[in-house]
Amino acid sequence: MRDHRELGQILDLFSFQEIAPGAPFWHSNGMIIFKELEKYLREELDQMGYEEISTPIIVKREVFEKSGHWEHYRENMFYFDNPRDENEHLVIKPMNCPESTFVYNSRIRSYKDLPFRLAEIGRLHRNELSGTLGGLFRVRQITMDDAHVYAAPKQVKKEIMAIIEMIEKFYAMFDLKPTYVLATRPEKALGSAKDWDLAEKALGEALEKMSKQFTIAKGEGAFYGPKIEVHLNDSQGRDWQMGTAQLDLVMLPKQFETYYTDEDGSKKLPWVIHRAIFGSFERFIGMLLEHTDGKLPLWLSPVQVAILSIGEAQANYAEKIAKTLVKRGVRAKADTSGDTIGKKIREAEIRRVPYILVAGDKEVQNKTLNVRHYTAGQVGEMELGALSKKIQKEIKEKISR
Ligand SMILES: [Zn+2]
Structure with a gap:
């Protein structure tokens, strides 16, 4: 298996420099992955009724x-x-949680405002020991797909179900199947036993209603509430804990007095769900690189299509095709260098370009391209119109590979 740091270098995604321990320098290819993930996330947040905020570092x-x-x-x-x-x-800030309460408390909230979902793609810093830093897996600068959902206790089950739905949808795009662990009340817990029972029941029932099997990690919840951990098994058989849905009965609500006025006019404290779908961008990208050996899904690939001319005679044709594809929203690049076609193909394959299109005399004459795909192998001659439609569709549908 190739290490994600090596893949990061091969694909020119990011680098680590001595001047910034534990903080990646994202190159433009890496930023493409980052931006695509953010874009996906924001579309989902809009659909799921979240509001995005940004709080000070x-x-x-x-x-x-x-x-x-x-x-x-x-x-x-x-x-x-x-x-x-x-x-x-x-x-x-090492986490976003406390600051989200200041947005919540910037207005008087009523039961009608709940559930109130505040998302933040926040940049966090944690002072990890330099000896423990390891590529994207353990960093000092982390970007989290974080959110805090303020909900009345009776709303929690439904909110958790919606979070599980987001998690399932996200990982299905990568052919990854999440498994769930429910971590319950530890010995030293804050909050009443009654609230804990209700909270654990809400999480368990949400998983059951979504037909998700789960194991129970007894006593392993946080001192302020039970949580659901989202685990993944990658292509190397490794277990990853990525997302979480952590219920918070006391820490944010009580400490930061995040009240709401209930229907009967009384002041109540909501429960807060701290949730993340993939946890940290850095760690997720590192995991995905190793899981796929750098063959990222088409929609995340920095270069989606490479058009290679066999000789000088097809250089214009290759450039023109690249331009047409770029106009259609495809990240396409022509390679019209003087290298042999064998070398150009090898180069594109090393860079894990999903579609490699070769243009020789025959293809120019037939207005076609010879197509190779990074997982399907040799596809053969295709006409540009049909090929472009197929690629655009696969990008839009975010197919796995
Ligand atoms: Zn939080």
């Missing part, structure tokens, strides 16, 4: 003192005093 320490992170998580945080004002203690 640097905030006053008191926010994380209140959330308990300063006491329990400090060694993983970057923090400093403002050099221009030593009384201003600042931290670089």
